[in-house]
Amino acid sequence: MINTILCIILAILMISIGGKRGIKSFISLCLNFILLIFTFYLIACGFNSVIVTLLGTIMFSYFILFYVNGRNIKTKISFVSVIIVLILLTFFISLITYISKISGFGEESLEEINMFSYNVNINMTNITVSLILISLIGAIVDASIAISSALYEVYENNPNLNRYELFISGMNIGKSILGTTTNTLLFAYLAEFMTLIVWFNGLNSSFSYIINSKVFASEFIKIILVNIGSITIIPITAILTANKLKNTKE
Amino acid sequence: MSKFSIQRKDIVIFTIILILSTISLVFVNNNFKFYTSTIVKINSIEEEKIDPITEPNILGIEEDYYLQKITGTIMNGKDKGKIISLENERSTSNVVDEKYKKGDYVFVSGNDITGLKRDVYIIIVIVIFIFLLFIIGKFKGLLSIVSVVFNTIIFCIGIKLYTNGLNIILLILIESIIFTIISLILTNGVNKNTLSAIISVIASMLVxxxxxxxxxxxxxxxxxxxxxxxxxxVPPEAIFTAELLIGGLGAIMDVCITITSSIKELIDKDNNIETRALIKSSRNIGKDIMGTMINVLFFTYLSGCLPIFVLSLRNGVSLTNYIQANFSLELTRFLVGSIGIVLAIPISSLISIKFYKRGDAR
Structure with missing residues (x-):
């Protein structure tokens, strides 16, 4: 009910403010939703969730970059950068998730899940890795396209810049978007944290109990990993764009 | 174009980070005596398969259960140094249990393992994050950490006030203004641009x-x-409404900074630019950022449904039932955030154009 109302409001706002592109963005959002459910469904069927997620996120970025932003040199570079970062991060995220045991459900969810049997025969560590990869894909695609487009503009205006100068310029652009991205993600997570903080507060939990608990550690580590992802994309996009722009014109 | 040269200031900051990181890593690996609960280091584990304690689930899915026989050394308290034997039952999925391994540090109460000591991993990811942030963002990158820390502290104070009986919606609205001022000043500096962005954020938040x-x-x-x-x-409705507002705030701030800085760029490049041209450009910028920013929220929020989705579907809940019953909370968060993004575009464009144009006339 509430979601239907909100969805209609969002559609009206997107179309009235974004015009044709608003319609396109809204359609792509709906398609993303279907693709997301499909990815979730495949994971629930028992396929290796990390592989399904990698393929799924590559599909998402293909779709966001080439359908929404158009196929050109900028989006192609972004696509390659996103894939490289995804693969690098998969290893890193798997390692951290494995050693810190943040997968599965913490004690706060027991009430929510007690109607289910826990015999599901699926690797929960992989599920957590998938969750983190999916939650960062939007942020890294956003950062990557912002850098490659801005750097392309810089190059068009100053074609004499060499590879190193272009790279530095790309890093500077990355720096300027870093703060706002971190900020958006922070508040999105603070919102989810709120329930937890109210809960811990009601239980009068000690600080040491909170930071060692699975639910806090998993939320916290997830936030940091997503932020690490949106930092790693910066130098990789900058290097690839600088290289590609120089190579194609020579 | 600014150069990327390494300055003395950077070396000093880098050294400070390096020292602080080393100290915290050493501390967190040796802080056993600060804990009141018993901590055990696992020395060896023998694992044997046991009969499942539970029935196969509704879809007939079964899994294997194991008993881990653990020997470990007590690290703190009056029994420090003693050897202790523990048992831990685990399943292959680890939905609500853990598979421990040699070298893990665990909390123990009586003869039961209550959980892993996770503070080490929290510090490890923070250290990696701060190094990356400094390498890429230099000093300005670190400022965003300062902003995060400040905001979190204010947030926690707010929750304390809430448990003392303050209305949570009112509280969040007041906190939003404080969050906005702190975050924007720290990431953007004290200038006209920031002031314009702050006004835009507050106006958008109000709507x-x-x-x-x-x-x-x-x-x-x-x-x-x-x-x-x-x-x-406590009743979840009021808290959920407050969460919706906080979630929307981050997205609104991002939009307002982007739009305000772009309009400032346009005015800086061409001082005589007409208001009509400014409106047109800001509309275009808005269209550019709308789609990708909504996507960021989409994945950030909806990914959180994955574990419960998998658990439900593997317990025989149908896809349509699941979507109707369970997606709602995350979906609502996402929709409210996105509405915030779209609303903030015209509001911040209008306010910053008014702001700069009036400033020029004087």
């Missing part, structure tokens, strides 16, 4: 809050499944 409160009042969250918040002892 969004009125809208949310109206919709929440009319629908009274009918049919919304608050299972995901069932562990709270």
């Amino acid at each position: 969004l809050s009125i809208m949310i409160l109206l919709i929440a009042g009319i629908t009274k969250y009918k049919n919304v499944n608050f299972n995901g918040m069932s562990f709270l002892t």
Whole structure:
């Protein structure tokens, strides 16, 4: 009910403010939703969730970059950068998730899940890795396209810049978007944290109990990993764009 | 174009970070005596398969259960140094249990393992994050950490006030203004641009809050499944509304900074630019950022449904039932955030154009 109302409001706002592109963005959002459910469904069927997620996120970025932003040199570079970062991060995220045991459900969810049997025969560590990869894909695609487009503009205006100068310029652009991205993600997570903080507060939990608990550690580590992802994309996009722009014109 | 040269200031900051990181890593690996609960280091594990304690589930899915026989050394308290034997039952999925391994540090109460000591991993990811942030963002990158820390502290103070009886919606609205001022000044500096962005954020938040409160009042969250918040002892509705507002705030700030800086760029490049041209450009910028920013929120929020989705579907819940019953909370968060993004585009464009144009006339 509430979601239907909100969805209609969002559609009206997107179309009235974004015009044709608003319609396109809204359609792509709906398609993303279907693709997301499909990815979730495949994971629930028992396929290796990390592989399904990698393929799924590559599909998402293909779709966001080439359908929404158009196929050109900028989006192609972004696509390659996103894939490289995804693969690098998969290893890193798997390692951290494995050693810190943040997968599965913490004690706060027991009430929510007690109607289910826990015999599901699926690797929960992989599920957590998938969750983190999916939650960062939007942020890294956003950062990557912002850098490659801005750097392309810089190059068009100053074609004499060499590879190193272009790279530095790309890093500077990355720096300027870093703060706002971190900020958006922070508040999105603070919102989810709120329930937890109210809960811990009601239980009068000690600080040491909170930071060692699975639910806090998993939320916290997830936030940091997503932020690490949106930092790693910066130098990789900058290097690839600088290289590609120089190579194609020579 | 600014150069990327390494300055003395950077070397000093880098050294400070390096020293602080080393100290915290050493501390967190040796802080056993600060804990009141017993900590055990696992020395060896023998594992044997046991008969499942539970029945196969509704779809007939079974899994293997194991008993881990653990020997470990007590690290703190009056029994420090003694060897202790523990047992831990685990399944292959680890939905609610853990598979421990040699070298893990665990909390023990009586003869039961209550959980892993996770503070080490929290510090490890923070250290990696700070190094990356400094390498890429230099000093300015670190400022965003300062902003995060400040905001979190204010947030926690707010929750304390809430438990003392303050209205949470009012509290969040006041906190939003404080968050906005701190974050924008730290990431953007003290200047006209920041002031314009702050006004835009507050105006957009006002519109969004009125809208949310109206919709929440009319629908009274009918049919919304608050299972995901069932562990709270207080009514979830008010807290959820407050969460919606906080989630929207981050997105609104991002939009307002982007739009305000772009309009400033346009005016800086061409001082005589007409208001009509400015409006047109800001509309274009808005269209550019709208789609990708909504995507960021989409994945950030909806990914959180994955574990419960998998658990439900593997317990025989059908896809349509799941979507109807369980997606609601995350979907609502996402929709409110996105509405915030779209609303903030015209509001911040209008305010910053008014702001700069009036400033020029004087």
